[in-house]
Amino acid sequence: MQDLVNKIVKRYQTDKTRLMDILLDIQNERGYLSHDDCSELSKKLKLSTAEVCETASFYHFFSCKEARYRIYLNNSITSEMAGRQLVAEAFEEACHTSFGETSEEGLFFLEHTSCIGMNDQEPAALINGIPFTQLTPFRVKELISGLKEGKSLEEAAYESFGDGNNAHDLIHSMVNNHIRKRGAILTNDYKPFDVIKNKLCKRSPEEIITIVEGSNIRGRGGAGFPTGLKWKFGRLTKAEHRVIICNADEGEPGTFKDRVLLTEFPELVFEGMVTAAFATGADIGVLYLRHEYKYLLNYLNHVLDNMRKKSLLGNEINGCKHFNFDIRIQLGAGAYICGEESALIESMEGKRGEPRDKPPFPVEKGYMGYPTIVNNVETLASVVKIINNGAAWFDSMGTSDSAGTKILSISGDCLFPGIYEVEWGTTINDVLSMAGAYDVQAIQVGGPSGMLLSKKGFDRTLSYSDLATGGSMIVFNHSRDLLRDVVLNFMDFFIEESCGSCSTCRIMPTVLKDKLLKILNGHGVKQDLEELVSWGKLLKISRCGLGQTAGNPILTSLSNFRSLYEDLIQQDKEFDTGFNLEKAVVESCNFVNRKPVFETKNLN
Amino acid sequence: MEKKVIATTSLAGCFGCHMSFLDIDERLLDLIELVEFNKSPIDDIKRFTKPVDIGIIEGGCANSENVEVLRYFRENCKILVSLGECAIMGGLPAMRNGISIDECLAEAYLNGPTVQLNKEKILPNDEEIPMLLDRVVPCHEVVKIDYFLPGCAPRADLIWDALVAIVTGKEMDLPYEVIKFD
Incomplete structure (x- = not known):
């Protein structure tokens, strides 16, 4: 040992x-x-x-339980909608164990996991890091009996490969890209490394920053901080080293665009990192890759090796004096919170992924104390196109406050789930019609931390001033029970993924969920609705975005689907705690072998 | 002015809040001028004998008797005040909430290292004994509570100020540093 x-x-x-x-x-x-x-x-x-x-x-994927095959079945909402329950039962039956446990021979370990970025091909599971998509009970039986018979996991997985690079020798995955609409970033005419070879060294870093600033691009992860400004701050801080981090920890349920970008255009993303390094004077580069995308690791390392061979990484990149920069890939180990930049940095330093207090911001003091620029995968990919085609070209797309395009990850009740690149300013109606979503009851914009929109909001536009989004769009038709199925699932997600650092985020999502359960169980009163709103506000004092938005599934559904709640509450009662004495004593009475008696004693 | 009627009780608590109540010391004499006690350990009256204005509850609910007493208070008191950590949040007794009631009982009566005499493995099941709840709950999860006074125990001054405020109907002065949760 x-x-x-x-x-x-x-x-x-x-x-x-x-x-x-x-x-x-x-x-x-x-x-x-x-x-x-x-x-x-x-x-x-x-x-x-x-x-x-x-x-x-x-971290979720570290386990102290010994097992040959670790099966992590996604429990995101689209997985549930695609029959996850039956698949889960099939796994339990075939593996002879239950979730959270290891089978007797130590062969299988079953566990639930939060969204693994396969929302367009659910139900999906990771087995020893290899994604198995579009699972059905039949396929589960087949798969598990194959493994029991001694078939290798690779054999089982390689029955069919997905489209594009998913079939590449170094990936060999059944995952599909489902690119349904290409725009400025996802074009096929990309000439790898043109920017590093021909554009960077001819200009000064300041000029590059000016171009990026001029394009008005804002961060694509969801928060929307102006990228040029971030680079400028990073450059201004004096330091021995500077760090560029590409944040590929897309954990927001429903988003999978970074997976597709890294599968099809890793060169574009890495070129964006080199561009950022040149502009800010960084010498350390890290791609923080979520553990769920570990199956891409070999391929991505291969791309990096090729870049090194061609002098596109390393010392004096492309012969450019004093321009030294290399990239390593840091794998995560399963934690939504690590998508928050300071939590991501903590994780990279070998610690729990707990967000830091700000200030200082990462651009002043980040990874190992060095100024650190953390950019989203899509942001870095866009930057290369901006340098290639000019700031004005990029700024001419989209709306006045939101330049360029946005890559959307659309899933749920629509005919064509997948990746759509649209210009900012597109309406929700257009999104729905594009993806073949009819009979729509609601759409979740921006994942669980975003908002549940009703029909009234379908003419709203995607833009930083109206509906800002990291790109997750989940559609629900009228057959879905929004509160029981959707909102509860989202609340469970936040309860599971809170790092536990702030008491608000550690406790309040559970309190809010319990209240929702109380309402769903018929014990709700008007006051409960008021309390949901006023208590939900407490979350705003949490340290990071996760905590601040952890009440959103309830708060936005309450504001956009109030009648669903109103219909459930008791109009004739002002107060009801929902406490049931008879139920509460059953367990203890059973254990001590006693019959519960409830004579109403006259205490008077 | 007619004297307000006060009742107090301790449910799943340690009586520490009542002790803290007694810490108002000589002000008890002033309080007696303002209020009259009904059902309370302070005067040992066991049953409500008249409608009560203010009921003060220490402790949360850990068993069926706690729930019955609390409901009895709610029926007989115009205003109910949750006094202290256990009444407000379940407190120390609620530390068992992370463990199943079966495990708790087994540890206490069957398997615990201090269990030596229970050779026949008897579990308490006489019908005179209150039935345990599956988890300890704060008072407001059972009945409506009007006011909450936090602390473990709440300081005597806080209890005094709150009582005076309720009795006189004047707003209470609650500076930040007075509100303590432990």
């Missing part, structure tokens, strides 16, 4: 900030993490065991 830990610790030069990679490697080679591993690691890295364990226990 010590040998393995020793070997891996040496691989990372006994650097404790690489704890994530060390844990991932140990788990990769041993199949799980043992407590002994953690205490051995703590000795080697001069950390306390608690410090190692707090990182190891924070």
